[in-house]
Structures are given as structure tokens and as C-alpha cells.
Amino acid sequence: VHKQNLAELQRKLDQLHPADVAYILEALPLDERLLVWDLVKAERDGEILLEVSDSVRESLIQTMDKAELLAAAESLDTDEIADIAADLPRDVIEELLTTLDAQKRALLQSALAYPEDTVGALMDFEMVTIRADVTLEVALRYLRRLGELPDQLDKLFVVDRDERLIGVLPLKRLLTTDPEASVAAVMVEDVVQFHPEDEAQEAAQAFERYDLVMAPVVDAVGRLIGRLTIDAVVDYIRESADADMLSMAGLKEEEDLFSTVWRAAKNRWMWLAINLATAFVASRVIGAFEGSIEKLAALAALMPIIAGIGGNSGNQTITLIIRGLALGHITPSNARRLVLKEIGVALLNGLVWGSAVGVFAWLLYDNPALGGVMALAMLLNLLVAALAGIFIPMTLERVKRDPAIGSSVLLTFVTDSMGFFIFLGLATLLLL
Amino acid sequence: VHKQNLAELQRKLDQLHPADVAYILEALPLDERLLVWDLVKAERDGEILLEVSDSVRESLIQTMDKAELLAAAESLDTDEIADIAADLPRDVIEELLTTLDAQKRALLQSALAYPEDTVGALMDFEMVTIRADVTLEVALRYLRRLGELPDQLDKLFVVDRDERLIGVLPLKRLLTTDPEASVAAVMVEDVVQFHPEDEAQEAAQAFERYDLVMAPVVDAVGRLIGRLTIDAVVDYIRESADADMLSMAGLKEEEDLFSTVWRAAKNRWMWLAINLATAFVASRVIGAFEGSIEKLAALAALMPIIAGIGGNSGNQTITLIIRGLALGHITPSNARRLVLKEIGVALLNGLVWGSAVGVFAWLLYDNPALGGVMALAMLLNLLVAALAGIFIPMTLERVKRDPAIGSSVLLTFVTDSMGFFIFLGLATLLLL
Structure with a gap:
């Protein structure tokens, strides 16, 4: 009966569009995915490999031997081979180059030579x-x-x-x-x-x-x-x-939903390690004020508010800037206006939300001076957040790096460390 | 000379594709944008309004009178009028409906009736x-x-x-x-x-x-x-x-890069207020342990590390889940496997990074018990983060809400509050 079910499944798979088979493979845990992959007709392997995501493609290619990979690749157009070449073993590529005719070999080699994210890597050769x-x-x-x-x-x-x-x-x-x-x-x-x-x-x-x-x-x-x-x-x-x-979000690359725990963890470590390093620094900023915290433990309870709202507000700014850079709307000539606008928003938010948290702290701890410090620290950290939110992505862009990668981590580092420093510093100066 | 420059600019604008004019308008501060808009030939107003973003369209439409808006709308196809209808004043739409012939009026009314984000709102009527x-x-x-x-x-x-x-x-x-x-x-x-x-x-x-x-x-x-x-x-x-x-990132809607400070601030308030509310709650969690912090101020310096890494790790999980839901790769039948995988990753990360921060705290404060509490709290908060990272977006999806909106705020709330609670609670139980 089991065999009959498999035959039925195979028949259904044969009728599906390669993109639909790819979709099914993506949504299956590894063992079931490989079972389904075995049922797919060999001559369709190539077109389906083309449709799945990089991480799933890797998991499928691992189960295929050299002959199967060669057959799959040979069923594809030259530009399509180039698209999956990064995931093919070196010896398969080399053998493939020897089997192609001269014209196709030249096309494949030139397609492979273009860096990712260029037109050359995306183009095909089917023209009339x-x-x-x-x-x-x-x-x-x-x-x-x-x-x-x-x-x-x-x-x-x-x-x-x-x-x-x-x-x-x-x-x-x-x-x-x-x-x-x-x-x-x-x-x-x-x-x-x-x-x-x-x-x-x-x-x-x-x-x-x-x-x-x-x-x-x-x-x-x-x-x-x-x-x-x-x-x-x-x-x-x-x-x-x-x-x-x-x-x-701090993931190094696209992650197969059903990858092994080990692979998933490795994919996430780089950014967790960076975050941990910045958290250590922020922790040392607080450590420098441990004397103040011992005298007034309320500071420990209030400081995450200053740091947190700074981070949130800075992330709003940074997102608009990253998007403006990507769309080409931000130029050196209009950057000054943007800075002025964001400082304006930070001042306005600082007055509104600074007052709110100031009153909150005052009432909660029956300490008007603590409320004042809280309000002032909030205002200052929102200004820090606005400036960091503009200058971090713009600097990354200027040094030709992708502003979307890592700027959020850098920003949180700045708003956390500065938030703690401003609040605890002001409290130490003015309250103790 | 100024006049001559304007004439020159106008000539150049006339030669540009409407999408290119739209691009220029997007990148200009409000006063210069309106200057350029005045130079655009009236008969091109419609096609350019179609190309600009919602927020910029609003700023342009505000400067146009009823006759201009009617003329602009009449130059467009029915489905295109429907696309910009949301930004047109009510009386313009009504007048427009009376001027269209019966067939076009019916088309426009039906196009307006389809909710945003449906095929009906995107379709056009130009078929052969x-x-x-x-x-x-x-x-x-x-x-x-x-x-x-x-x-x-x-x-x-x-x-x-x-x-x-x-x-x-x-x-x-x-x-x-x-x-x-x-x-x-x-x-x-x-x-x-x-x-x-x-x-x-x-x-x-x-x-x-x-x-x-x-x-x-x-x-x-x-x-x-x-x-x-x-x-x-x-x-x-x-x-x-x-x-x-x-x-x-906590922005209510698309924001014109050069909008006024007041409009920009309003666009950001909703999420800042929600963040502030959750930060207050987290602050009260810490407040409950002020006695412990007075005795051991090191707790105040270390607690943001636990909360922060929990938040980062949870955000990695939540991003994968949101993406899996959007692509339709997550189903009730494979959800259990996902939970097991994420728990596995959290345990592995908890052992690795928990040990790292434990040793750090031990060496820094020369207090092995504090290091142990730190390691254990990290492990537990990473588990909390993994579960929250899965269940928050899946629950939002189940109650038919967009899991991309607000789940990150909810997650940070959980990992902050629980991080502080677990760490300070364990420290109070085991160290003091």
C-alpha cells in the first residue's frame, strides 16, 4: 500500500510545474524532502534545482552523484547553469565545461565571470x-x-x-x-x-x-x-x-527553515557575537557607575527606558535613510535638510516623551530631581539617536558598504552606551 | 537670468519620462518640489501623480485646485484614477463620476470597491x-x-x-x-x-x-x-x-523624506508610545528587585546583556518565521518540527554564549556564583526568545493579522521583561 501511495505521489509530481515542486520541497523537513526529491523524474532535476532557494538547493545537491548533477546541468540553458554553478562541486563544473560546445563554453565562462548583483549575472542569451x-x-x-x-x-x-x-x-x-x-x-x-x-x-x-x-x-x-x-x-x-x-535581523544568509540545529546556529553566530561584544561595552559603561547605582537603585530600573526609546527612535530614522539611499533620493545637497528635519523631530519627541517619562519617574519615586534628569537624558539620547540614525548608514554608503547590513546593530550600540552614559552621568552629577 | 534658467529647466522636464519627473520630485525638499511641479505641463500632471509615492502625491495635490485635479484625473485610464482616488478630495471624485460615460463610471466604481491588496485593486481594463x-x-x-x-x-x-x-x-x-x-x-x-x-x-x-x-x-x-x-x-x-x-521599524506609514517635523513626528508616535509602555513594564520588573541591586550593583551592569542577546536571538527566529509564513512554507503539520529545531538552536547557543558570558562575569567580578547565574539566565532567556519568536508571529497569523507588524515590539517586550525577571530572580534566590 505504501508503494502504491508513492506511485500516486510520483504521478502527481510529474504533473506539477517545476516551481510548484520547488515550493513543496521548500516546505518539507529534510528527510521527507529527500524522499520527494527521489520521486522526481531525473530529467526534471535541472529545472527544479533552478527554482529552489540556495539553501534548499544545497541540501538536494548533496544527495546527488556526479553523473546525476551533470545530467541535470546539461538539461539547462547556459545562463541557467551559471545561476546554480555556485552550488555545484568544482569537478562537475570542470567536466561540464569540457562537454559543452565551444560557443556555449564561452557563454558559460563569461556568465560565470560576472559578479553577483550585476546585470551580467542576471542576463540570458535567448534573443531573436x-x-x-x-x-x-x-x-x-x-x-x-x-x-x-x-x-x-x-x-x-x-x-x-x-x-x-x-x-x-x-x-x-x-x-x-x-x-x-x-x-x-x-x-x-x-x-x-x-x-x-x-x-x-x-x-x-x-x-x-x-x-x-x-x-x-x-x-x-x-x-x-x-x-x-x-x-x-x-x-x-x-x-x-x-x-x-x-x-x-542578524542572519548571515538565507536559512533553510528545516536545516539542522548546527547549521542554523552557525548562520546566526556572527551577529550574536557582535551583539554580545557591544552589549559587553554597554555593560562596562554601567559598571563605571556602580557606585551611583548602589546609592540609588532606581537608576537601574529607569536606565533601560532611556536606552530603549533611543534605540527605537533611531531605528525609525535609520530605516528612512536606508530606504532613501536605496531609492537614490538622498544626495549630498539635500543631506543637510534631512539632518535639520531629524533634529527637529528628535527635539519635539524629546520634549513630549521626555516630559512623560520625567513625570512618571517623579511620581513613582517621589523625586522631582530624578524626573528632571530622566527628561533631560531622554531628550539628549533622542538627539544622539537621530544623528546616529543619519550618519551611520550614510557613512557605510560612502565607504561603499551596504547600509542595510549591520547599521541597526551599530545604532543600538550607540543608543545603548550613550543612553546609559548620559543618564547615569547626569544622575551622578546632579543627584548624588 | 533666473527666468531663462526656469525656461531651460521646463524644457528639460518636458523631455523626461513621467517616472523620471516623479523621481526628481521625490528627492526635492518641499519648496523646490512645488517649484518644479509648477513647471510641469498641466497635461502631464495625471501620469506623474500616478508615479510618485503616496506621501509626495499628497503634498502635490494639496497645491492643486479642483479644476486642475479634474483635468489631471480625466487624462488617466479608469484603473489609474482608482489608484490615486484615495488621495483626491471627495468632491473631485464625485464630479469625476458625473463626467465619465456610463461604462467608465461603472468600471471606476467597481475598481474603487475592491479593497487595497486585492487583485481587483491592481487590475486594469486594457485587454484585447x-x-x-x-x-x-x-x-x-x-x-x-x-x-x-x-x-x-x-x-x-x-x-x-x-x-x-x-x-x-x-x-x-x-x-x-x-x-x-x-x-x-x-x-x-x-x-x-x-x-x-x-x-x-x-x-x-x-x-x-x-x-x-x-x-x-x-x-x-x-x-x-x-x-x-x-x-x-x-x-x-x-x-x-x-x-x-x-x-x-515602527513607522505608521510611508514618510516623505522631506515632510514637516510635525507630520514626521506624528507618523512615529504610535510605535514610540507602544515601546514606551512596554519599557515601563520592563522597568517595573527591575524595580521589584531594587533591594537586590542595592546589595549587588553588578546585577544592574549585567542585566542588559541577558535582555539584549535574548532580543537579538529572538529577532533572528521571528524573521525566519515571518518569511516562512509569507512564502507559505509553514503549515500546522511542520510547525512542531520548527519548534524543536529552534529549541535546539537556543540550547546550543545558550550553552556556548551562556558559558562565555558566565566566564566574563566570573572573571570581572571575581564571583563564580554570579557567573553561574549569568550563564543559566542566558540559557533560559534564549529559550524564552525562541518560543516567543515562533509563537508571536504564528498567533498573529492565526488571528488574521499581519505578522510583520508589531511582532518585533512584542518580542522585545517579552525578552526584556523575562530577561530581567529571570536574571534578577535567580540572583536574588541564589546569591543574596
């Missing part, structure tokens, strides 16, 4: 090119002879005899214009195009801004070398939004 | 439909007669005489198949389609998964009522990723 001097009628006949067109194809690329891009012919125009017209007369010459070394981030913004479905990729002298399609861009947008979210 | 009983030759002639096709059109919708969708004819097939064939013979019948009340989130996942460019939207009886295109889906993906990021 025509010459400018033919009529639309000829173009239509040519397409019919091809028999099949690539997915996401919404335009033909018009090239000269040196393969240089001179325009594009949108299928829309091809379908609605008199077939007697020449390609040259109908093509669009002003084309959004990319170079393989362009940042993927900028290409994604162009796709969003101009509602593109597909765009040509050309080399330095304008020769057509590939195309970028909206599905690759959407995957990139999703993955980079995910990566930002994960790294802001 | 054909009948199944004609030949491709007839279809090609029909397209040529139309003269112009909508953007992002990669297929024609095949409908019966009751406007029910019976298939789609991809342009790819239309271009590569013998024109003598009938639409019925060539069309694809197994089509990914949506209902207007479907969640936009799920439609976006389908677009990503199946690499769609465009899909039909049908009503309950299968009648074609609109289409969903990849550009609307990409905008939705970007906006909801942004909204998640902003709300996780």
Missing part, C-alpha cells in the same frame, strides 16, 4: 535578432520559420552586420503595422539598454520605472551580448528584499 | 479579446486594424459570446503558427487566472512562480473583467516589501 533593411513581412516569415520563441520576448533586437544593436522592434508594432514597411522605418531607436557590469539594483529600478518586460544587454562598443527579462528582475528584487530583511 | 472560431489570419488582421496595442500585452484573451474566458492566445503562438489555423486549435486552455477578490500577495507569488507577464481576471462565473500585468505586480511587490520594512 533581425536586420534593419528587411520588411516586416520578412520578419514575420522568419519568426514563423523559427517555430518557437523564447519566453518574455516582447521585442526583436535589430542589429547591424557587426552585431551592434541599432534599435528594437516591439512585437506590438510588428503586429499592428503594414507588413510592407521596413524594419528600419518601424523600429524604436531610443532603447533602454544595459551593460553586463551595470549594477542589478539599477537595472531593477529602470525596469520598475519604465515598466519594461525585456531589455538588451550590450558590450562597451554596443554589440548585443544578451538580454535581461522581467522574471529575472522580479526574482532579483524579491531576493534582495529578503536578503536585506535577513541581514537586518 | 477574440473569438475561438476565427483563424489566426483574421486575428492578425484584427490587430492591424486596432492600430495600437496596450503595454505588457503578451496574449489575447479568447472569450465566448457571453464574455466567458475559454482560453488565451499567446502572441508567441500567433506569430509562429500557420495563419490558416483556427484560434480554437492554437489557444491555451489551461490558464493561470485570478478573481478580483483574490489576495494581491498570492497573485504576486503566482507571477513570480510561473514567470507571468499578464494574466486574466474573471468573475465568479468565469466572465472576463480585467487583466493583471507584471508592472502592477512589481510595484505591489516593492511597495509591500517597503511597507513591511517601515512597519517593522
